[in-house]
Amino acid sequence: MNNLITSLLIFINNPEVRDTDYQIASCLLSHCHDIRHMTIQELAEKSYVSVSTINRFLKIFGFSRYSIFKEVLNQHVHVRYSQMMERLSEQMPNQVESLLQAVLSEDTYYQVADKVRLEHLCESIAKAERLILVGSDEMIAASLRFQGDFVVMGKTVLKDSMYPGNRFTPKSSDLVLIFSMTGRIFELSYGLLASLQSEEPEIYMCGHYNFLESEQFFLPIPEAVDEVVENMILDYYLTRITYHYAARYGHDC
Template sequence: MNILLSRILKYLNGTLFLDDAYRFCVFFILHYQDFDSYTIEDIAGELQTTPESILNFLKYLGFDNYLSFIEIYQRHKQVRFEQIQERMKNIHVSSYVERIKVSNDNEAFLKKIEEVCTKIHDSKRVILVGALYPMSIAVEFQTDMISFGKTVLQYHTYDKDMIFNENDYVIFISSSGRSLEGFMYTRTNLSLQNTTSLLVTQNPTYARKKLTTDTIQVPGRFDGINFNYQIMTIFDLIRVMYYQKYIENVPTNH
């Protein structure tokens, strides 16, 4: 099912334009849990634009008016959470680790993932940084975490309003790790040092450099195909373990 949240993320993650449509999508993600409490005039005021500009984007998505958008939002939000509940039943995380080689010590690896879940829970926002394909793999993780009430955004170089802060958890995905070093050199204005951060890489050199708060080093050396499966498994583990620890059996308003 191509739910509304997925459609918004597809546009937001892929667009190259910092315009009203982009800002609307960011607002939608930031306020996903209570989006229906905002009128279109409220949103236009927050974004310093006009209701007509927002309606133009909604028509691009296939909606005739704001009310029909809200109706689909409410329906899809409920459906998605019910899907997650059904899919998460009786999942054993050990089977995920055994499915593909992500560590030489499964017990220590799962402990690291649990620590990542805790830091994500303690953060106000999760920022994903990486190349196109790894970021496309992360969309399911992004969708579920937003459904859980956690803001998860991909970093775009053209969005000058996105400055990292102490409440962010920044996840870098780089098989070689070199892009992280380049990012830190060219993006000094982002204040990465103020955040809690994680690097997922195959390169032991960058694991030892400790450029980020945490590092997950997976087996392999610049093996792009295997790395894609590894990060898919890691994102699956994070969302499953996060759900089991912080969402399952916890009363919510979903």
């Protein structure tokens, strides 16, 4: 998904620097379905910046006029949405599942391929106001397409910081997805889990270990498998969640 949405995600995926560029990119992604109806003054107000700051931001992407920028962004949103709807009929999860079944133990395979957990997560995402991602840069980078696709389906997606000085507190209406293979982010950032839980949002975790109270909210990636298999399982989760959500809720966009 090499398009304008990906470029905007680069700004919000650096939450250690929440400057005016971060504010504008977040606003554009949150309103990407409405952008064609918004004036530059309205965008500036929603981003809490001046019109001149918006124009400076657009020049980063080579746009001299806001009207051209919003037309291109609108096209990219609808092209990707159309691609996703077309690919729904081409999805063949059984191919990937047969590969996973060959390398995982029977118990682990059925945990990874649990359709009930997938359905519950998609229902929770649909109800949530925003999707908040927390985790290591490596795992978050793997979720870039996942982020962009949910933005296209009208769901605000933000990456939160692991570090105390830059965190925001997820609201009870948010859904938090934590990505960490070993849980080391909790060692690097004291009080992170307590901070994320303080307003009682629904939280899911993906990795080797479950740091949450309920197994229902855990997406396991087994230990003692090759890194290629780890990445395959992570991508399997992200892709299955995306297309299951698109099939159930994407047509409402």
